[in-house]
Amino acid sequence: MFGVFCYYYSMAVIKVENISKHFGTLKAVDNLSFEVQAGQVFGFLGQNGSGKSTTIRMLLSLIHPSSGNIELFGKSIQKNRDAILEQVGAIIERPDLYPYLSATEHLQLFAKVRKKKIEASNIQNTLEKVGLAGRAQDKVQTFSLGMKQRLGIAIALVHNPSLIILDEPTNGLDPQGIADIRALIQHLAKEEGKTVFVSSHLLSEIEQVAHQILIIHQGKKMVEGVTKELLDPEKRIVQIKTTNDELALASIRTGSFGKYILPRKEGIHLKLPTLEIALLNESLVKAGVAVLGIETKNSLEDYFLQITSNA
């Protein structure tokens, strides 16, 4: 325990080196490498089917990598699986649980598989933390998807792990629930010093909590970096809505704004300096384009869409 504790504050908690996973001819994960530092909230982004869950399953040794190495807390997961997983709490994809057991029974059951003793008060506290204390004795078959998701998170937290892996934790939650989980993730990292690895395709959620992000597409790493650095506040992404998109695009391409066009399947998107948005509008009006609206965005979601549409 002491060894893990010392390690925790000095090096990468997760170190993934060149892992690949093939299912027959399908390359689900392709030569992926990344590191997650202690105390970080690490955002793992990708569209559905991009390889996020396969990667997470490999981190938890549920799937055997075709090649590459995975280290958690500085030790190989293949060789030190049991000791490592004692320090990890995880939810993976859907919150699948036992319908005939209550929330408390679930936590009691999963507390039992931990080597350290977990007090009944911990179980109650964990349920309160995820907002399920009021339904503690109800069977899971009466729960909504959002409540199951909360219970899944509670199971991941009940043994007070150092590393928390959350795969799509806001699936099925209402806006209040999403905000609660976001606050919980921030609390776990800031107040409790946990390392949180969180995956999602709801990119707007990740950008608000993650220190570092990695975008994966078709199993390959597209980009990795510090969230703040990846977002360029000097430039904004704008979506232009007109009555005649063909005319608008032709006008933009022939003018000085052509270099700002972003390749997107639908709509007209440009990434340009904030001060030039008004000039763009003016040039379109002069070209006889009726501009219905210019929607400005500057979120990770646009960044994500840009990366994946270029792939």
Next chain:
Amino acid sequence: MWSLIQIELYKIFRRPRTYIAFGAIAALIVVIQLGLKIDGDAYAGFLMKDINDTLTVDGKVLNGYLICYILLQLLLVHVPLLVALIAADMISGEANLGTLRLLFSTPYSRTHWVIAKFIAASIYTILLLIWLAFLALFVSMWIFGTDDLFLMKSNYVVLIEQSDVLWRYVGAFVFASFSLLTVTSLGFLMSSLSSNSIGPIVGTMSAIVFFTILSTLNIPLFNLVKPYLFTTHMNNWKEFFDIKVNMDNEAIRGSILNIAKIKTSILVLTLHIILFVTASVIIIKKKDILS
């Protein structure tokens, strides 16, 4: 490991499905006992119609011991199907539910989980057998009383003294536990191969039916493999009720006619259990958990 077994037992006995088998056995036994209580004399007369001219039997033929024998003959063929309902669902049911990934991402190896699940399923099987023994033997003894056990075999009759019967039932139930644990391990193996609940249950039942037919058919080609089929040995609990006789054709108390057959059967069944469970562990260890 004990924690894992406790967890698995807890899950088994919290599921309503678990009690179907207990209910089904109770219902069948009660119906048969009721029928024999009401019309038992006619049934006994039918059983003995061929020997009534040559043999006079004193005492109560239709006693609790005979009722238990009749019940075991009827039920031990069908109980494996009830065992398969739980055993074949132990791994695949969790894969289907999506909870297998929760279990396999805990700090216990897959081997630990698989063995704990097998032990839990085995405890369920043994409890089912104890339930069967309680209803078929002790309740029958209570309702019908006890006397010497008179059995009609294919071309001879066996008469076992009342005081020489009970230990034979203990032996028969212990033997039956090996038979049913073989079914449990087969269901378990099927369960490790699939990610849905129905397939392994149907697969286990089909395998039992298939091998039982092979064991029953008297075709020279099949006779070569018969000694190695678990189904050939599953019904050998009856050997406990074949007794040696002396030169005067009198039953030798406390004897078993063919004890070697029982030992061979237990060995074959045990080897099957080890084979099926080992195969399950290897399959699960190598498997990618995608459910």
